[in-house]
Amino acid sequence: MEQAKYSVGLDIGTTKIVAIIGRENEYGKIEVLGVGKSKSLGVHRGVVNNITQTIQSIQQAVAQAEADAGLKIGSVVVGIAGQHIRSLQHSDYITRQDSEKVINHEDLDNLCNQVYKLVMLPGEEIIHVLPQEYKVDGQAEIKEPMGMYGGRLEANFHVVVGQVSSIKNVGRCIKSSGLDLGGITLEPLASSDAVLSQEEKEAGVALIDIGGGTTDLAIFKDGIIRHTAVIPFGGNVITEDIKEGCSIIEKQAELLKVRFGSAWPGENKDNEIVSIPGLRGREPKEITLKNLSKIIHARVVEIIEQAYVEIKNYGHEDQKKKLIGGIVLTGGGSQLKHLKQLVEYITGMDTRIGYPNEHLAGDSDEDIASPLYATAVGLLMDAIRNEEKQQLQEEEAAASPEAQLETADVLEGGTQETQAHYGGPRKSIFERWTDKLKDFLDNAE
Structure with a gap:
């Protein structure tokens, strides 16, 4: 196969690393060809x-993914x-030299x-x-100012900031593993692509992705990402x-959490007990499930309350910013x-639990829909999108100059959803950042 x-x-998490190989089928769904999963060592809190x-x-x-799919990555x-x-809100404006001309990509x-x-x-x-909405000559709430007349163009931006060294370290790991870096995506954005519907993004929704080391939050309203x-x-x-709390080893603690853990202590009766074998001939330990869920409950409440503080910081209590779609939990x-x-x-x-099965082909493995x-x-969806963009650009390069201009318009114009995802109708900030990172890694040899 070409x-x-x-x-x-490739999802580099705190507890696991997952590589998924896939392609788009004729119905626009994703066909998973191979999956590889390994325990993540060397990553702490993302x-x-x-x-x-x-x-x-x-x-x-x-x-593992290569063996599963019979392909080379x-x-x-x-x-x-x-x-x-971290993220911040920022407003900026430009004064256009010629207000007689319509607003263009430049x-x-x-x-x-x-x-x-x-x-x-x-x-x-x-x-x-990520541009939120634009203002042209004081006229507010414009989603797409292209083709309009105006002298002063303003916009509210959602700006995501990160540590350069941390991102370069991820790039170094990819390169040293013998792979090429095709692109970088903010994980809350990737998760939201997989589990949220366009209707939810329009109505207003908060995605809480509870991972091994971090909990990622992304808030959407009117189809635009508002807060991360x-x-x-x-x-x-x-x-x-x-x-x-139970004085046991980590492996046993993880098993207890997965098998018997509950976030609601009232569920368990006082006489429900789990016996855990002791280490090296020591006496087995007996742990009541009620105590176990009390420990879990205390920490889960802390995580949810922190996420809720972020939702309130966005302004959920304001009637105009209300998140009608509620909360989607994933991870x-x-x-x-x-x-x-x-x-x-x-x-x-x-609240609902978000499963990524909506975008997967019908015959996909059930595990992947978790x-x-x-x-x-x-x-993977982002990688497929990048691949399509690249193909369009290659075809455009091979086409005549007139066709080139036309394809450039298609690429740059895109749908609003694409623009929202890629940070506006131009080469996405992530693409530029990835190019810069690639150059840095090549020169660092």
Whole structure:
């Protein structure tokens, strides 16, 4: 099979690394060809802290996916998260020299380029600029100003900022694993692609992705991303608490959480007890399920309350900004029993668990449709999109100059959904950032 016919998403998480190979079928659904999963060593709270171990884990997941699909992986789209990611709102404007001409891509570019000039903290760089809505000569709430007349063009931007060193470390791991970096996507964006419908994004929805080391949050309203945040707690902290609270080893704590864990202590009766074998001939330990769920409950409440603070910071309590779609939970941590009920109880918002099966072909493996793989499926969708864009550009390069201009318009114009995803009707900030990162890695040899 040719290289161009399939794409690869690589999710480098705190607890697991997943590589998914797939392609789009004739119905526009994603056909998964191979999956590889390995235990993630060397990543802490979404940030690489041991390059060698991370490379080994990536190679293991990739080798497994290659064997599963019978294909060779070349280029991958990777997700970026971690506690160093933060976001801010920013407004900017340009005064156009000739208000007799209609607003074009160049004007939007100039406006976007101004945002890059924002002064960040040392070691930080803007990695994502997402236009919210535009104003032309004071006329507000314009979603697409292209082709309009006006002298002053303003926009509100959602700016995502990250640590340069952390992102370069991820790039180094990919390159050292013998892979090409096809693109970088913010993980909350990837997860939202996989589990949210366009209707939910329009109505207003908060996606909470509870991973191993971090909890990612993305808020959408009117089809546009409004707020992103990375909370430095995840499933690992719950396991850690069980380990400390019950004085058992981590492996047993994780097993207890997955098999018997519940976020709602009232569910368990006092006489429900689990016996855990002791270490090296020691007496077995007896743990009541009620105590177990009390430990889990305390930590889960903390994670949800932090996420809810972010939702309130966005302005959910304001009538205009109300999230009618409520909350969607995804990620491995969302599989905890009674979590949905607890989230509804704390926030008072409608809640559902998000499964990435909507975009997958009917014959896909059931395991892939688990919330555990939401980010990886989203990254694969992004990789497929990148592949299509690249193909369009290649065809455009081979076409006549007139056709080139036409295709450039199609590429740049895109649908509003595409624009919202790629940060506006131009080469996405992530694409530019990826190009810069590739250059850096090539020169660092």
